[in-house]
Ligand SMILES: C=CC1=C(C)c2cc3[nH]c(cc4nc(cc5[nH]c(cc1n2)c(C)c5CCC(=O)O)C(CCC(=O)O)=C4C)c(C)c3C=C
């Protein structure tokens with residue numbers, strides 16, 4: 236099987252296999268060998284050691300070629316480029332697995348915040364290319380020091396890892412002199428009827444969405460960024476997800492959520508750049524003055540929505556379809572046969588989810604949904620603690636998520652089966668140019 240290149244609409248660049256891209260051919264094991272002679276002092280693990288990448292010891296530019304053997308690498312070596320006009324992980328074809336984390340910044344100076352984001356950038360460049368961070372891991376040659384890379388992703392390749400970073404409303408308080416740079420659209424979400432939010436599992440100064448086709452690659456990425464952040468930021472809450480409950484590729488089969496319905500049918504396609512510009516990416520003129528840094532970024536709303544699976548499973552098929560407004564098998568709008576048939580939402584049941592969420596009833600607003608299923612064991616009462624980790628990117632939450640969720644919370648028949656338990660909103664940084672760092676547009680204001 237020959238590995239090749241494909242277009243990644245999120246970054247406007249190409250998704251490249253290890254075999255096809257010389258700059259990304261370094262396997263984790265190759266990097267380990269190349270960095271074997273690196274100097275790591277005992278006790279220097281964490282921020283100091285990994286920050287060394289930024290000061291010129293970047294492993295990204297060194298190391299030997301990986302196996303590059305298409306027959307053994309399969310699709311796992313596919314790389315989504317980190318740099319671009321927009322951050323990857325938004326209009327990128329949805330990967331199979333998610334590790335999402337929200338962070339509280341504990342640094343107290345703006346310089347330390349800048350240094351953290353620079354260190355995260357260097358690590359993200361390496362990780363998304365399938366490389367180890369810092370001096371490497373098992374073969375760093377320093378038996379008395381903790382390895383700078385924890386090692387669990389060695390041999391797993393990039394697996395289309397993307398790392399997407401945003402700033403929450405709380406980052407714009409008085410700590411870092413950023414109050415004037417808070418975008419007007421970065422509003423605190425209002426309380427919605429029947430919200431059951433857990434404050435400790437909501438919000439956060441920064442968020443990182445790690446998506447990859449291998450769960451361990453996504454988990455390793457968040458673990459690594461957390462280690463790098465030591466003393467400067469700490470994980471506030473996190474969520475694992477699987478089974479992609481959305482797609483941005485209209486030619487790919489639409490994935491299903493845990494209620495068994497196709498989810499993501501009406502999502503904008505990654506190739507539909509006009510709709511993405513209109514509905515997802517912040518445009519010039521949307522914000523003014525110090526807040527104009529957000530142009531090219533987006534707004535992310537995350538909601539952990541528990542789904543009452545057992546109740547749903549006792550509900551008749553007819554009732555389930557009336558609640559959603561689409562058929563369960565084909566995913567077609569009720570009264571139609573095909574999933575992608577056009578339909579008039581006013582012909583659907585008045586309280587159906589699809590009717591209430593449809594753009595024609597919400598001022599034309601759309602979002603790019605990128606949610607994942609989750610199953611976090613049971614609740615102690617024998618019920619699954621499972622649901623949808625809803626992730627939606629949009630140009631303006633005041634025009635999209637807030638009015639849509641207001642309508643859903645008021646009237647949606649699906650609400651009876653749902654419980655929103657965690658929530659957050661972040662201004663997602665614009666893309667990072669070569670040589671730049673995450674959030675540079677904000678922090679250089
Ligand atoms: C506030 C926004 C939304 C929340 C919260 C939400 C939760 C949620 N949705 C499903 C299942 C489905 N949603 C579908 C469509 C759909 N949902 C929203 C918004 C929210 N959903 C929108 C904007 C749309 C598209 C409407 C349209 O334009 O037609 C569908 C149908 C298939 C599809 O188009 O994706 C399903 C199924 C669940 C289970 C859920 C909470 C757990």
Ligand SMILES: [Fe+2]
Nearest residue numbers: 498588589592
């Ligand atoms: Fe929905």
